[in-house]
Amino acid sequence: MREPMLLEFRDVNTHYGDLHVLKQVNYAIGKGEIIALLGGNACGKSTTMKTIMGVVRPTSGTVQFDGKAIERLPTAERVRRGIAPVLEARRLFPRMTVFENLEMGAYLRKRGTEFDEDLERVYDLFPRVKERRNQIAGTLSGGEQQMVAMGRALMARPRLLCMDEPSMGLSPRYVEQVFDIIQAINRQGTTIFMVEQNANMALSIAHRAYVLQTGQVVLSGTAEELRRNPLIREAYLGEMQVPAG
Amino acid sequence: MTTFDLLLQQTINGLSLGAMYSLLALGFTLVYGILELINFAHFNVFMVGSFIAMGTLQLFGLHGQEVILTGMPLALVLIAAFTVTMVASGALGVAIEVLSLRPLRNVKGPAAMITTIGVSYILFNVVLLNQGADAKNFPNPMPAKRFHIEGATLDLRVILIWIVALVLMVGLYLFVQRSKMGKAMRATAQDPEAARMMGVEVDKVIITAFFLGSALAGAGGMIFGLYYNFTSFIIGFTAGLRAFTAAVLGGIGNVPGAMVGGVLIGLIEAMAGQFIATAWADVIIFSILVLVLVFKPAGLFGRLAPQKS
Numbered sequence: 001m002r003e004p005m006l007l008e009f010r011d012v013n014t015h016y017g018d019l020h021v022l023k024q025v026n027y028a029i030g031k032g033e034i035i036a037l038l039g040g041n042a043c044g045k046s047t048t049m050k051t052i053m054g055v056v057r058p059t060s061g062t063v064q065f066d067g068k069a070i071e072r073l074p075t076a077e078r079v080r081r082g083i084a085p086v087l088e089a090r091r092l093f094p095r096m097t098v099f100e101n102l103e104m105g106a107y108l109r110k111r112g113t114e115f116d117e118d119l120e121r122v123y124d125l126f127p128r129v130k131e132r133r134n135q136i137a138g139t140l141s142g143g144e145q146q147m148v149a150m151g152r153a154l155m156a157r158p159r160l161l162c163m164d165e166p167s168m169g170l171s172p173r174y175v176e177q178v179f180d181i182i183q184a185i186n187r188q189g190t191t192i193f194m195v196e197q198n199a200n201m202a203l204s205i206a207h208r209a210y211v212l213q214t215g216q217v218v219l220s221g222t223a224e225e226l227r228r229n230p231l232i233r234e235a236y237l238g239e240m241q242v243p244a245g
Numbered sequence: 246m247t248t249f250d251l252l253l254q255q256t257i258n259g260l261s262l263g264a265m266y267s268l269l270a271l272g273f274t275l276v277y278g279i280l281e282l283i284n285f286a287h288f289n290v291f292m293v294g295s296f297i298a299m300g301t302l303q304l305f306g307l308h309g310q311e312v313i314l315t316g317m318p319l320a321l322v323l324i325a326a327f328t329v330t331m332v333a334s335g336a337l338g339v340a341i342e343v344l345s346l347r348p349l350r351n352v353k354g355p356a357a358m359i360t361t362i363g364v365s366y367i368l369f370n371v372v373l374l375n376q377g378a379d380a381k382n383f384p385n386p387m388p389a390k391r392f393h394i395e396g397a398t399l400d401l402r403v404i405l406i407w408i409v410a411l412v413l414m415v416g417l418y419l420f421v422q423r424s425k426m427g428k429a430m431r432a433t434a435q436d437p438e439a440a441r442m443m444g445v446e447v448d449k450v451i452i453t454a455f456f457l458g459s460a461l462a463g464a465g466g467m468i469f470g471l472y473y474n475f476t477s478f479i480i481g482f483t484a485g486l487r488a489f490t491a492a493v494l495g496g497i498g499n500v501p502g503a504m505v506g507g508v509l510i511g512l513i514e515a516m517a518g519q520f521i522a523t524a525w526a527d528v529i530i531f532s533i534l535v536l537v538l539v540f541k542p543a544g545l546f547g548r549l550a551p552q553k554s
Contacts, residue, residue: 053442079444091439093432104432107425108444156444 004067006031006160006191007052007083012061012071014047021047022058023215027193029160034182034192036202036223038236039212045195046088048212049164052193053085054078065160080108084158088165088195090149094138098129098148101137105155114157121188122151125181143174150181154190161185163194167201179205199236203227211236250396255515261403261472263511264410268465269488270495270503271417272338272458278434278498279454285361286341288485289368290459294334294466295476296372299383301326307384310474314386322386327409330467331460338459339452347448365481372478380477383470406468413464414504417457421500426453434498483527487514490534496544505546 009027013020022044029035039045050056051063054075063071070078084105092101102122106115123130126147132140137148146166153161166182167175175198183205186192196202203209203223211219211232219229226232246254269291276284305322306312314322345364349357390401421427426449432440433450441447469484470476491510495502510530517526537544 055438055441074446075441076444076446079442085442087439087442091436093435093439095435096428096431100428103428104440104443104445107429152443 003031005029005064006033006066007193008062008064009048009051010062010064012051012058012063014044014051014056015059016056021215022051025061025212025215025217027210027217029191029193031159031191032186032189033208034186034194034206036199036206036209037193037195037212038199038202038209038226038232040235043212044215045212046164047215049085049088049162049195052078052083052160052162076108079156082157082159084153084156084161086149086153086161086163086166089168090142090145092137092140092145092148092152094136096137097134098137098140099133101148101152102129102133102155105152106157109155109157115155118155118157122154125154125184126151142169143171143177146170146174146178147181150178150185154185158190160191160193163192163196165195165197167196167198175201199232246396251519252516253395254397255519256512257397257399257403259512259515260508261406261511262514263508264406265465265468265472265484265507266488266491266510267504267507268410268413268461268468269484270491270507271414271500272462273489273492274495274497274500274503275430275454275458277492278500279430279437279451280346280357282346282357282361283489284458285358285485286345286364286368287338287361287458287462288481289365289372290334290337290341291462291466291469291484291488292476292478292481293337293368293372294330294459294463295383295470295480296376296381296466297333297463298326298330298467298470299381299476301329302384302386307386309382310385312384312386313388315388319386323405327464327467330463334463334466335456335460338455338462341459342452342455347451369478369481376478378478380475383474383476385471385474387471402471406472409464409468413461417461418500418504420457426450430454487527487530490530493534494537494544496546499544499546502544502546506544 005028007027007029009025012022012025014022025048037045037048047056051058054073058071062069065078065081065083070081093104102119106118109115128144129147129151132144137145140148163182166178170178179201182192182194194202203226206223208222209220209226210217211226219226219231272287273284276282302322307322341364345360346357349360385402387402387405392399421430429440429445430450430453432443433445433447437447469480487510488507491506492503494509495504495506513530513533514526517529
């Protein structure tokens, strides 16, 4: 039998009241992959993230993590099993220090050598976060906040990192840096599922990608295939060539 | 007495009232910070707390002001009575949250707030029916020892009230700042959804906020009894409204703000009573509430309300 996928959506539907958001959605994310989820506004990307974290429950279909159904589990249990989010717009705890934000990332874990190791790892990846560790998180720049948000997620020692728009609102210099670090985190063994508006950057580091349109997966394939797809070039890549550099 | 003596005396009185209002204001602020809910039941948790304290002291054989204790027996009786009162009041707060507020968690609008008013009246009437309408003589085992500072007097029990209030407030502050649950409370107040996604179980945080707030209200109720030597089913509304004003004054949701706000309200009440007229104290206090709401809606120290997402 083949090894189970790390995360799998099977025919998932979600609703907000009468609004049908995700429609028969299927994703399969293997261990060690970087998967990008592309799509325009209000196409269901953030709902996908919320469904993984258990903030939104599917109305039908299953969500499996490491071969086990998780769609009925509370959020805390999902975090405990190894799913950690990097939320859209960072969503740090603005009046807590950077260090306290990192602590919150490790909320379900005991303090001890593992915590210290992970803290070292985060400080190695983000020297800037170490410098700012005693600063109030809300006073950092957008790019620094994104570093803290990623560090906070890593403090959970996740097997799957779900990133919602990691490049949003960042200057091009920080976007490069963030994507480099995403690759570094992936090389250290963490699977990454990322929602991204910046298709160009996302496809440059992703192994595979899915394209969502009004709640449906309309296209999927390797990053290379999607980069060559005329539809993608027109809809997502063309407009992204302007703000280069 | 000279004006200076009066000022000193009213500062002493005001700090005692303020200690009580601060303890009570913390409960409003803790719950508001997390749920954005004004918990009117809190008024009468304070009142029930003073009755629990009275009952506990009576269990120790203390009635009225007949029995005076000193030294170790006094310390033990007071610690035991504060502990029982705080745990029982905290449990009452948790029961209110679990039985009457949790079922309404996802109901939008003022349903939860209206419910807290209903619960407040239930507590009020249950105590009225059980204990009657007349004021009760609250046991006070403390010796009537007084110190004189210039022309002002400082009672031993006032010092004790200050110490208890200070210990509880410092304890709460350290809990909120340092403990894991305290950090989860702050995180939830700042961004409930993000906190949940870190693995924080928000229901546990809410229960903790109700327990701590109600326990402090219970302590405040016991202090009320020790300070005024009486309690009654009716004490919740005035003290509750003043404490609520204190929480708004300090910035509702802000823990240190509630402490400072309580002390300020206590001082204002004492000074107004001395230098203007007791009848004007509430007029002044609530005028300040209105002015704060108009000119500094976030309170003197800003508000730590959750961010809307």
